[in-house]
Structures are given as C-alpha cells and as structure tokens.
C-alpha cells in the first residue's frame with residue numbers, strides 16, 4: 563500500500579477529538595497530531611474546515627474529513643481490516659448511531675454544570691444529567707462493553723467522559739460513582755483493558771484545571787471550597803516523557819496544597835509520595851493548616 567499521510571487537527575481536552583484519537587489507536591494508524599489554538603486558529607484548520615472551523619479534522623492524503631462522528635466512521639471503513647468499531651449489522655449500526663447522538667446531547671447539556679454559576683440552573687441540570695447517565699447505563703446492561711464483548715463506537719464516544727468526570731463532579735457537585743456504579747465499572751474496564759483509551763485520555767486534574775480556566779474567562783468561579791487559590795492554577799505543557807499525573811500534580815502544587823489535591827481532586831498516594839520526594843516533605847501526613855502556612859513549592863522540577 564502507498565504511504566499514507568494522516569494528520570489530525572485537534573485540541574487536547576476535546577471529547578470529540580479524543581473519540582477520533584481512540585479510533586486511530588484502535589486501528590493502529592500512525593498520524594501526525596497537530597494541536598490547534600482555538601482562539602487563534604491555524605490557516606490549515608480554516609482551509610480544511612471552512613464551514614464549521616472546528617476541530618477535529620482528519621486530513622487523509624491531503625483530503626479533509628470533518629465532524630467527529632463522520633471521521634470515526636471514515637476511519638472504521640478505511641482501515642477495516644483491524645478492530646471493527648461499528649456493528650456489522652444494519653440495525654446494530656443504527657442503534658449505535660442513536661446512542662452516540664444521545665451521548666453528545668448529554669455532554670452538551672452537562673456544560674451548564676461546568677460553566678454556569680446559577681444554583682437553580684444547576685439543580686435541574688444535575689438531575690437531567692444523572693438521569694441521562696442512568697439511561698445510558700441501562701443500555702450497557704450486563705455486557706462488558708456497549709459494543710458487546712468488544713469495545714466499539716458507543717464505548718469510544720462515551721469514554722472521553724471519564725476524563726471529564728472529575729470536572730463534572732467538582733463543579734456540578736455530583737457523585738456519579740454512587741448514582742451509576744455500573745457505568746463507572748465499565749469506564750474502569752475500558753481504561754484498564756484498552757491501551758487506546760489509557761494512552762489517549764488526559765489526566766482528570768488537567769481537565770479540572772482547564773475547566774477552571776474557562777470558568778475564569780466566563781467570569782464564573784469561587785463556588786468550590788478553594789482555600790489555596792485553586793482558581794489561579796496554571797497548567798504547564800507536559801515535558802516529553804514526564805509521567806502525566808505526577809507532573810500535573812507537581813505543577814498544580816505551585817498554587818495548590820497537595821492535601822487539597824488528595825481530598826478534592828482525588829490524587830492517589832503514590833503521586834503524593836512522588837511529590838514528597840521531589841519536595842523533601844511528606845505531604846501525606848501534613849495537616850491542611852500546615853500546608854496553607856508553609857511556603858509554596860518553587861523551582862523547576
């Protein structure tokens with residue numbers, strides 16, 4: 563086969579982009595990833611997607627394919643010899659497309675929880691959000707994946723939600739694990755069994771910080787317990803080779819106490835220990851008050 567040129571224009575927190583990256587990983591397609599600055603879009607993005615001007619865009623041998631679901635189906639058809647992602651039967655495909663469409667509506671409605679400050683809007687949205695997740699959970703039934711025994715289109719479309727879960731829970735004051743335990747079990751299964759998922763999904767804290775930055779731009783914020791100026795958290799680019807969660811934790815501690823991370827963001831102990839080694843201080847046994855009054859970590863790691 564002639565050499566293929568595959569380029570993906572994307573933006574790292576995008577659930578639409580993640581879905582496409584998962585499809586490419588499932589198929590083992592090598593591609594060039596190009597991160598877009600959505601405030602200052604590249605000429606290439608404007609040329610390749612002049613109608614919507616949105617990511618993701620897949621450029622295959624110079625030809626653009628736009629809209630994540632269309633890209634997803636294109637990938638499945640074009641690289642059909644490996645890991646089929648859409649069901650083989652007509653009804654199964656129709657059902658999968660229906661659920662993917664519903665999942666997108668849920669994501670869309672969930673934005674109110676992330677980006678508005680009005681408590682009364684939250685109340686209604688929270689209920690709608692959880693009710694929708696329960697409906698989706700019902701579709702899973704007792705199957706390991708939405709695709710049955712194998713991971714497929716609906717799984718790849720929903721699993722980016724797992725990376726955003728911490729953000730929904732933090733800002734939307736939800737406890738999805740309590741309301742939808744099977745769904746969380748499914749998400750963990752995907753994360754543990756599928757490298758296409760674990761390699762693609764960004765660290766939850768990075769998403770939380772991203773949402774926080776967007777809230778700041780929208781002028782929303784301050785509702786969460788924020789003793790350490792969480793709002794000012796800055797996320798730096800990950801250096802090549804840095805273990806993701808640990809580095810994010812390290813950068814986070816420029817502004818955050820690690821006990822706050824541990825309690826509110828849910829970091830695990832090994833990350834905290836890693837931090838402690840680098841900062842020669844055992845934060846795991848330090849009280850909040852001590853951390854708040856101790857000097858902020860500084861320097862480069």
Ligand SMILES: N[C@@H](CCC(=O)N[C@@H](CS)C(=O)NCC(=O)O)C(=O)O
Nearest residue numbers: 576578600615616617618629630631
């Ligand atoms: N329906 C589109 C939605 C893609 C989308 O909303 N992309 C966002 C980033 S997550 C974007 O590019 N926004 C830039 C803008 O709206 O100007 C898809 O499925 O690909």
